[in-house]
Amino acid sequence: MAEGSWHASAAAWAAERQIVNGCGHGQFGPNDPITREQLAVVLMAYAEYRGNDVKRRAEVAQMLRNFVELTAQA
Structure with a gap:
């Protein structure tokens, strides 16, 4: 995920707490x-x-x- 993108801090927060895992290979698809x-x-x-x-x-x-x-x- 691109640092500074609109979703970066929220995705990082949720991933650190194992609430989300992304869509594979450490990637997130915030617009998917x-x-x-x-x-x-x-x-x-x-x-x-x-x-x-x-x-x-x-x-x-x-x-x-x-x-x-x-x-x-x-």
């Missing part, structure tokens, strides 16, 4: 489409990073609903 499965993996990894018990799906589902509501307001 993302599937629902990929988004689910990222959100579950973030939930785990935050200390949520991802085995408790009802709580994770509520957290994701909150996320959707917050992003809709932005």
Whole structure:
């Protein structure tokens, strides 16, 4: 990823915390489409990073609903 690009600091932060792994060979595709499965993996990894018990799906589902509501307001 190009240093100073619009996504560099966010991608580096998430990669350091193993929330994202890129799209192979250490590359990131910030403008590439993302599937629902990929988004689910990222959100579950973030939930785990935050200390949520991802085995408790009802709580994770509520957290994701909150996320959707917050992003809709932005």
